[in-house]
Amino acid sequence: MAQNNDTVKLIGSWSSPYALRARVALHLKSVKYEYLDEPDVLNSKSELLLKSNPIYKKVPVLIHGDVSICESLNIVQYVDEAWSSGPSILPSHPYERANARFWALFVDDKIFGSLDAVGGAKDDEGRMAAAGKLMECLATLEEAFQKSSKGLGFFGGENIGFLDIACGTILGPVSVIEAFSGVKFLREETTPGLIQWAEKFRAHEAVKPYMPTVEEFIAFAKKKFGVE
Numbered sequence: 001m002a003q004n005n006d007t008v009k010l011i012g013s014w015s016s017p018y019a020l021r022a023r024v025a026l027h028l029k030s031v032k033y034e035y036l037d038e039p040d041v042l043n044s045k046s047e048l049l050l051k052s053n054p055i056y057k058k059v060p061v062l063i064h065g066d067v068s069i070c071e072s073l074n075i076v077q078y079v080d081e082a083w084s085s086g087p088s089i090l091p092s093h094p095y096e097r098a099n100a101r102f103w104a105l106f107v108d109d110k111i112f113g114s115l116d117a118v119g120g121a122k123d124d125e126g127r128m129a130a131a132g133k134l135m136e137c138l139a140t141l142e143e144a145f146q147k148s149s150k151g152l153g154f155f156g157g158e159n160i161g162f163l164d165i166a167c168g169t170i171l172g173p174v175s176v177i178e179a180f181s182g183v184k185f186l187r188e189e190t191t192p193g194l195i196q197w198a199e200k201f202r203a204h205e206a207v208k209p210y211m212p213t214v215e216e217f218i219a220f221a222k223k224k225f226g227v228e
Contacts, residue, residue, distance in 0.1 A: 006065030008033035013041040017169035018072040019060040025079040027206040029086040104166035172217040
């Protein structure tokens with residue numbers, strides 16, 4: 001079994017919102033690690049990545065001693081449990097932990113699914129339908145934020161936590177979709193809490209060093225899809 005003093009490495013990619021989750025978790029826990037960037041992970045994968053995650057062949061992968069942990073939310077939970085340093089990332093109460101996991105899965109399933117649908121729509125009708133679904137999902141997440149935050153700055157209350165880390169991954173993709181479509185999805189009239197939360201999340205000391213700017217996300221998307 002890996003020990004806390006074992007060597008820690010993280011295989012990621014600067015443009016991956018999922019790798020961001022792992023980096024934020026490691027920062028919160030004050031874990032020293034070696035970061036191994038896969039600069040062109042869409043077209044080229046290192047031997048270490050393929051060896052460490054042979055099933056999905058995706059980043060991020062956390063290597064702790066002689067074990068590899070894959071999938072971003074799984075990594076965040078592992079980091080929280082493997083290191084006692086720093087604040088707890090997941091809530092201590094069983095119901096709150098289960099609730100945080102539920103909404104994290106909602107983000108990965110429903111919101112990212114809607115984002116993909118908007119970006120991959122074949123025509124205006126399909127794009128409008130997908131955009132409407134994305135707005136519904138964000139309105140639902142707004143309700144979850146209002147309940148979970150208890151009037152404070154983060155989903156976890158006063159401090160950044162598991163659900164904040166899970167939801168933070170949507171900010172880059174949403175900004176790209178907004179830039180390409182000309183449609184604002186995070187709006188004061190429908191998602192005021194999420195707008196304020198997004199500002200706090202981006203500015204947090206565990207997030208700011210690792211999260212690309214909106215301009216960097218847009219430039220990456222233009223290169224990826226061959227858009228001038």
